Amino acid sequence: MIEVERLTKHYGPVTAIKDVSFSVAPGQIVGFLGPNGAGKSTTMRILSCFMPASSGSARVAGHDVFRESLEVRRRIGYLPENVPLYTEMRVGPYLEFVAEVKGVSRSDRRRRVADVMDRCRVDDVQNRLIGTLSKGYRQRVGLAQAIVSDPEVLILDEPTIGLDPRQITEIRSLIKSLAGQHTVILSTHILPEVSMVCSGVIIINKGAVVAQGPIDSLVDQFFPTARVEVEIVGPPPAVRDRIRGISGVLSVEDQMVANGAARYVVEAARGRDVRAEIFKLAAQQQWDLLELRRVGMTLEEVFIRIVAGEEGGEAGAAAAEAGA
Amino acid sequence: MKIWPIFKKEMRLYATSPIAYVVFFIFLVVMGWFFSQILNYFAMASMRSAMNPSMGRDLNVTESVMRPLFGNISVILVLALMPFLTMRLLAEERQTGTIELLLTYPVRDWEVLLGKYLAVFGLYTVLIALTLLYPLMLAYFARLEWGTVLSGYLGLLLMGSSFLAVGLFASSLTVSQIVAAAWTFGILLLLWVIGWGADTLGGTWGKVLQHLSTMEHNDNFAKGVLDTKDVLYYVNLTLLALFLAYRSVEARRWKG
Numbered sequence: 001m002i003e004v005e006r007l008t009k010h011y012g013p014v015t016a017i018k019d020v021s022f023s024v025a026p027g028q029i030v031g032f033l034g035p036n037g038a039g040k041s042t043t044m045r046i047l048s049c050f051m052p053a054s055s056g057s058a059r060v061a062g063h064d065v066f067r068e069s070l071e072v073r074r075r076i077g078y079l080p081e082n083v084p085l086y087t088e089m090r091v092g093p094y095l096e097f098v099a100e101v102k103g104v105s106r107s108d109r110r111r112r113v114a115d116v117m118d119r120c121r122v123d124d125v126q127n128r129l130i131g132t133l134s135k136g137y138r139q140r141v142g143l144a145q146a147i148v149s150d151p152e153v154l155i156l157d158e159p160t161i162g163l164d165p166r167q168i169t170e171i172r173s174l175i176k177s178l179a180g181q182h183t184v185i186l187s188t189h190i191l192p193e194v195s196m197v198c199s200g201v202i203i204i205n206k207g208a209v210v211a212q213g214p215i216d217s218l219v220d221q222f223f224p225t226a227r228v229e230v231e232i233v234g235p236p237p238a239v240r241d242r243i244r245g246i247s248g249v250l251s252v253e254d255q256m257v258a259n260g261a262a263r264y265v266v267e268a269a270r271g272r273d274v275r276a277e278i279f280k281l282a283a284q285q286q287w288d289l290l291e292l293r294r295v296g297m298t299l300e301e302v303f304i305r306i307v308a309g310e311e312g313g314e315a316g317a318a319a320a321e322a323g324a
Numbered sequence: 325m326k327i328w329p330i331f332k333k334e335m336r337l338y339a340t341s342p343i344a345y346v347v348f349f350i351f352l353v354v355m356g357w358f359f360s361q362i363l364n365y366f367a368m369a370s371m372r373s374a375m376n377p378s379m380g381r382d383l384n385v386t387e388s389v390m391r392p393l394f395g396n397i398s399v400i401l402v403l404a405l406m407p408f409l410t411m412r413l414l415a416e417e418r419q420t421g422t423i424e425l426l427l428t429y430p431v432r433d434w435e436v437l438l439g440k441y442l443a444v445f446g447l448y449t450v451l452i453a454l455t456l457l458y459p460l461m462l463a464y465f466a467r468l469e470w471g472t473v474l475s476g477y478l479g480l481l482l483m484g485s486s487f488l489a490v491g492l493f494a495s496s497l498t499v500s501q502i503v504a505a506a507w508t509f510g511i512l513l514l515l516w517v518i519g520w521g522a523d524t525l526g527g528t529w530g531k532v533l534q535h536l537s538t539m540e541h542n543d544n545f546a547k548g549v550l551d552t553k554d555v556l557y558y559v560n561l562t563l564l565a566l567f568l569a570y571r572s573v574e575a576r577r578w579k580g
Contacts, residue, residue: 073430084421100329
């Protein structure tokens with residue numbers, strides 16, 4: 001549904017994105033992740049046909065964003081980062097204007113507008129000037145204008161930014177409900193949001209895609225180990241050595257010691273569950289086992305590892321260059 | 325064709341923001357003042373010529389009241405006030421960021437521009453139409469040459485169309501409405517007085533300057549002289565400004 005190939009955009013001497021490539025399958029909700037200034041908004045502006053790329057190509061809903069821009073624009077709904085709306089218009093007439101410009105037929109228009117006002121829960125403010133609305137309502141009006149023509153593809157730039165927790169939950173469930181009929185690409189830097197809403201993720205850093213795929217496979221890819229946390233009362237060096245002796249264990253780290261109890265993080269090969277063996281070991285050695293649990297990797301760790309890894313790599317490269 | 329929804333949207337925005345009301349108010353107050361003064365002057369001249377009939381030969385209400393009135397509308401009001409109507413057309417959208425949504429809707433850039441242009445031109449036509457009250461009042465008391473009056477109005481519409489197009493172009497250049505208004509006023513003022521250099525320059529270039537001057541073309545309409553070169557001048561200026569506005573919007577897209 002969205003295919004991006006080697007997309008590059010320069011603003012004068014600044015390169016905002018470089019050789020960005022990814023694709024999104026129909027009906028998916030994909031999170032577009034990255035630190036501030038990574039090029040998320042630039043990519044979305046190109047996908048939404050607001051501006052052309054310097055080089056590379058992008059196809060949205062089967063059409064090229066540059067050569068068949070109008071065809072693409074008929075099939076997308078776009079919510080820019082700062083939710084720019086006409087503050088001097090009222091909500092109802094504004095949505096009717098958008099519906100008309102987006103080519104919703106006259107007979108459907110009233111019904112569509114009523115429908116999106118209901119879905120985005122803005123029907124109670126339909127006669128208010130947009131400028132007088134709270135941030136949460138504006139965001140929802142922005143979302144309403146994006147979906148009013150029932151587009152195939154939705155491009156949402158930070159749809160939950162600046163909302164209170166209850167509103168965030170509402171917007172998230174609204175976006176989730178769009179999966180299936182719509183293909184959604186949404187940018188955010190709130191990581192839990194991605195795991196909650198999206199089926200896949202694209203991570204971008206410094207203008208380049210550094211990872212993409214389903215969230216689980218990304219976690220596997222970047223953490224090829226199974227991690228177990230144990231708390232044991234026993235002599236730390238002995239405990240460490242014995243646990244390391246279990247087959248499949250790659251490393252053991254003790255984290256903190258208090259009242260004779262120590263916490264260990266055990267990394268084992270992927271697919272290897274060492275909990276039973278640790279339990280037996282403790283019983284056999286008559287150590288008190290206080291806690292034993294498997295730790296799941298979060299997207300947050302993946303993200304930090306990727307972004308930090310990138311930075312380390314670049315710093316190294318820069319140092320090497322300086323040395324030469 | 326998506327010109328119509330854009331046109332309606334712009335009209336709606338003019339209706340809710342104060343600027344159009346302020347411009348209308350000032351225009352009508354100042355116009356009323358001009359009209360009453362010009363009419364007073366004419367009434368006094370008529371009175372004097374009643375004592376001395378030989379003076380009355382040249383008295384003509386169309387020539388003495390409507391022609392200066394058209395002159396005043398065009399210089400002081402259209403030139404000074406129109407920048408305030410056109411300044412927001414694109415600059416405001418750029419300032420508030422709404423242009424990002426507008427230009428990603430399935431509507432061509434020229435449709436956006438034309439919708440906006442026609443909206444402000446519609447507003448201008450209404451404004452000018454309100455001054456029809458003055459010739460109607462005159463016609464009640466005196467015999468008016470309607471052909472000349474209509475030609476004067478045609479001149480105002482043509483001149484307005486070109487001025488508004490220049491305003492639209494200026495508004496496409498900047499994110500600041502004030503800057504857009506200043507550009508518009510500056511360009512129009514220069515075009516207005518550029519003919520003053522014609523005499524000193526002389527020759528072909530003098531003729532060129534004279535032809536470029538809006539003042540030169542405007543007075544002919546007020547006199548009741550319809551000349552294709554005057555009509556073409558305004559039409560060309562309109563088309564040129566609209567074309568430049570179109571290219572400017574396009575160029576802005578590339579800059580991002």
